[in-house]
Amino acid sequence: MSTVTLEEIYEDFEDLSDWEARCDYLIDLGFELPDFPVEEKTEENRVHGCQSMVWLTAELNKEQQPPVMAIQADSDAMIVKGLIGVILAIYSNRPPEEVIKTDVEEIFAKLGLTRHLSPARRNGLFGMVKRIRQLAIEQLSEES
Amino acid sequence: MAPTMATEWNINQVRSDFPILSQKLENGQQVVFLDSAASAQKPTIVLDKEREVYSQYYANAYRGVYEFGAKVDEELETSRETVREFLNANSTNEIVFTSGTTMSLNVVAQAWGRKFLKEGDEVLLNEMEHHANIVPWQMIAQETGAKLRYLPLTEDGQLDLGRLPEFLNERTKVLSVTAMSNMLGTINPLEVLSKAAKTVGAKFVVDAAQYVPHGPIDVQALDIDFLAFSGHKIFGSTGVGILYGRENLLEEMPPLLGGGHMISEVHLDHSTWAGLPAKFEAGTIPIAQAISLGKAINYVNDLGWENLQRHEQELSAYAWEQLQTVPGIKIYGPGLKERGAIFSFTMEGAHPEDIAQLLNRKGVFVRHGHHCTMPLHNVLNITASVRASFAMYNTREEVDALIAALHFTRERLRLNR
Numbered sequence: 337m338s339t340v341t342l343e344e345i346y347e348d349f350e351d352l353s354d355w356e357a358r359c360d361y362l363i364d365l366g367f368e369l370p371d372f373p374v375e376e377k378t379e380e381n382r383v384h385g386c387q388s389m390v391w392l393t394a395e396l397n398k399e400q401q402p403p404v405m406a407i408q409a410d411s412d413a414m415i416v417k418g419l420i421g422v423i424l425a426i427y428s429n430r431p432p433e434e435v436i437k438t439d440v441e442e443i444f445a446k447l448g449l450t451r452h453l454s455p456a457r458r459n460g461l462f463g464m465v466k467r468i469r470q471l472a473i474e475q476l477s478e479e480s
Numbered sequence: 481m482a483p484t485m486a487t488e489w490n491i492n493q494v495r496s497d498f499p500i501l502s503q504k505l506e507n508g509q510q511v512v513f514l515d516s517a518a519s520a521q522k523p524t525i526v527l528d529k530e531r532e533v534y535s536q537y538y539a540n541a542y543r544g545v546y547e548f549g550a551k552v553d554e555e556l557e558t559s560r561e562t563v564r565e566f567l568n569a570n571s572t573n574e575i576v577f578t579s580g581t582t583m584s585l586n587v588v589a590q591a592w593g594r595k596f597l598k599e600g601d602e603v604l605l606n607e608m609e610h611h612a613n614i615v616p617w618q619m620i621a622q623e624t625g626a627k628l629r630y631l632p633l634t635e636d637g638q639l640d641l642g643r644l645p646e647f648l649n650e651r652t653k654v655l656s657v658t659a660m661s662n663m664l665g666t667i668n669p670l671e672v673l674s675k676a677a678k679t680v681g682a683k684f685v686v687d688a689a690q691y692v693p694h695g696p697i698d699v700q701a702l703d704i705d706f707l708a709f710s711g712h713k714i715f716g717s718t719g720v721g722i723l724y725g726r727e728n729l730l731e732e733m734p735p736l737l738g739g740g741h742m743i744s745e746v747h748l749d750h751s752t753w754a755g756l757p758a759k760f761e762a763g764t765i766p767i768a769q770a771i772s773l774g775k776a777i778n779y780v781n782d783l784g785w786e787n788l789q790r791h792e793q794e795l796s797a798y799a800w801e802q803l804q805t806v807p808g809i810k811i812y813g814p815g816l817k818e819r820g821a822i823f824s825f826t827m828e829g830a831h832p833e834d835i836a837q838l839l840n841r842k843g844v845f846v847r848h849g850h851h852c853t854m855p856l857h858n859v860l861n862i863t864a865s866v867r868a869s870f871a872m873y874n875t876r877e878e879v880d881a882l883i884a885a886l887h888f889t890r891e892r893l894r895l896n897r
């Protein structure tokens with residue numbers, strides 16, 4: 337699991353003066369992403385809407401109380417991997433209720449991601465968000 | 481118009497004709513624009529011409545007898561004549577203003593194809609075509625029952641001419657080909673292809689979108705039946721393009737779109753068509769853009785095509801040599817002799833999207849993706865590539881900037897470790 341938290345990303349971003357430095361930071365974040373199992377790189381796990389390849393899996397970790405979302409993702413592009421790092425910091429190890437309630441647009445805006453990413457990239461990012469939210473909703477409806 | 485032959489290529493003069501090229505980014509970086517294959521920048525003479533039209537005599541075309549209308553008509557015909565001369569067409573009746581290459585190719589496929597293609601006929605394309613020269617043919621093939629065939633490429637990205645006899649026969653009704661590949665840079669042998677098409681009685685269609693900023697094409701010498709290009713790639717405005725069609729072919733084709741000045745008489749139950757080229761110019765054409773297209777062509781004519789080609793060849797050779805020095809780089813397409821100044825490549829260990837984004841950080845603007853050639857990318861077994869495309873206004877220093885930015889990319893993506 338990626339160890340960096342959203343609070344840490346906020347703090348680090350604050351120290352980085354410009355978008356270039358933040359972009360470098362994202363690339364470095366991408367390098368720290370935990371390995372994604374090759375056998376999970378299936379069509380089923382692909383997130384569409386990205387120009388680069390993105391694979392994502394999410395399931396409920398019931399060993400935790402309350403159960404939390406266990407998310408893994410990977411991409412063939414480094415900058416996207418960095419963005420996955422951010423996504424994991426936002427959503428990983430959170431209970432499904434919290435995942436659904438999170439205002440991700442606000443977080444992206446605060447990090448300057450909305451302004452600095454191309455529409456295609458942004459769509460890709462929201463493609464991941466959509467998939468995670470969907471999986472969280474499925475988890476909740478299975479429970480009830 | 482006789483091209484005035486400048487004896488030397490004054491690159492600084494050329495660059496100063498393009499205001500956008502002296503742009504600096506917010507951080508003071510000079511812009512290095514290497515995406516002219518997608519769309520070229522515009523010289524002042526084109527920008528001024530559009531402003532002149534709108535500020536001095538703008539009116540709709542081919543409608544008003546009043547002064548502005550007459551002036552617009554006259555300017556349009558001057559531009560049409562410039563295009564005729566550029567292509568060495570027989571008559572301005574053969575020069576149709578369209579919205580661009582894509583529209584022009586759709587007119588050929590839809591208007592000519594619907595009337596003349598039938599079940600069992602074949603259309604010969606090849607694996608390097610832009611989607612604009614594939615999809616319209618697919619659409620009409622589906623409607624008419626004609627069959628599409630694709631000439632394969634050689635290992636180094638040229639048409640496999642040796643296999644032409646397998647693909648060309650008496651059922652071939654159309655051979656449509658790009659004059660220059662927008663991904664591989666390959667310049668195709670139009671003369672050979674034209675002759676081959678004519679031996680089986682096929683129409684010879686040329687997608688000249690990518691080629692025209694690098695050289696003129698003589699439609700008579702090459703016995704071309706239809707040719708398409710876009711204004712925006714030859715330093716003109718967006719929204720305007722050309723369909724050249726041999727006069728007798730345009731005559732026997734029905735119009736594709738109805739309305740505007742493409743009519744002769746309209747009755748409640750039927751209509752008759754205007755003469756050429758009006759028959760194919762339904763609705764209001766892009767007036768100022770069509771007028772300024774003539775200025776764009778004048779501009780390159782005046783610089784001298786020989787000079788332009790010499791400059792581009794030198795630049796190409798330099799870019800080719802320098803790119804090879806970057807570790808892990810693979811350039812697609814043929815060697816220097818068979819290509820123009822387009823370099824599509826991949827770099828081992830780096831995603832094209834990362835490369836394009838990191839080059840952008842150094843002010844180097846390149847394209848990444850499939851470049852509207854998905855079948856070609858499938859053949860090459862890649863999903864995307866990076867494309868650096870050069871135009872006559874690019875410099876050796878800009879090649880250096882590209883190379884430096886690629887090294888920076890490698891560094892950032894930890895590829896040197």
Ligand SMILES: Cc1ncc(COP(=O)(O)O)c(C=O)c1O
Binds near residue numbers: 517583610613687
């Ligand atoms: C070879 C080729 N054909 C057709 C087109 C389509 O041109 P347009 O978008 O101007 O219609 C392009 C432009 O990318 C091209 O490079």
